[in-house]
Amino acid sequence: MTTLLQKADRQLRSQGGRMTSQRRIILEALDCLNCHPTAEEVYDTVKLRDQSINLSTVYRTLRWLEQEGLISARRFAEDGRQDRFDPMLPSEHYHFLCTECKEVIEFDHPAIESICSSFEQNSRAAVQSVSFVLYGLCPNCQSRRKN
Amino acid sequence: MTTLLQKADRQLRSQGGRMTSQRRIILEALDCLNCHPTAEEVYDTVKLRDQSINLSTVYRTLRWLEQEGLISARRFAEDGRQDRFDPMLPSEHYHFLCTECKEVIEFDHPAIESICSSFEQNSRAAVQSVSFVLYGLCPNCQSRRKN
């Protein structure tokens, strides 16, 4: 499996970009943070390795990765105003967000496709992308609540 | 069919609130703006009737209506960072947003329910709410593009 670091490196090479120490640290952080971190969370992780790294560098790197199609940014309604960054998986997937601990669970379901096409037929609109997000309590937070 | 103005009035009466001229204007605006306006759009409409009304009053009224469960606020990913306000319909519904003209089309589909319950069973998470948003081009913008 190719890491983000590797993909980004390839991308940079092909367009005269530079692999800086900051970018490397950020990419490595993204590769091991296998969840859906906010920019702030990436920043905190990255700072453990390089105190002097700046939040705006984190943002610039994340936005660059987004433009290159290597990650995607999404904002979950029940999660304040911040974006979360999601490594672009090869296959379409949807999200569940735990409203308590903010854990994200990914899932897929064959019916989603067909809902889109039936909507297209009824409305004559052309669907370009889909956001399907479930909110609720993850198993952990459920049992934590029962106590 | 009960208007927002009527519902809000009832709500106010039952909790010692006051029906101010500003609130009346805002509520009437919401009742005839039958789309999914942003706060700014409500503000612009409202200003035609009362120059001196303030944006923060619009926000306060919208948030109050939201708390009372009379409207709901949602933020669509492909529509910047602003909220859109949606009169609470009696039945669950989902949204299509035209990425060009920002028109919102509402729809429903029986399969959505069952996707949720099948996710609940597989993950053991408890789903509390669902956001299903399609993005694309509405029929109008499609034909406009073809020219």
Add this chain to the structure above:
DNA sequence: TAGTTATTGCAAATCGTTTGCAGTAACAGG
């Protein structure tokens, strides 16, 4: 009609994110 207090307008604060700029450091070519 007057008193109380919920609500307003205003201006300033907030929060996540973006941007301008001058300095720094990758990398290509010698």
Add this chain to the structure above:
DNA sequence: CCTGTTACTGCAAACGATTTGCAATAACTA
């Protein structure tokens, strides 16, 4: 290796939507 070009950085200030504190105002109640 060394050096020049310029992509990238850190910083601080700007941003845009939304929220807030506060003193003034105006609904409603008695």
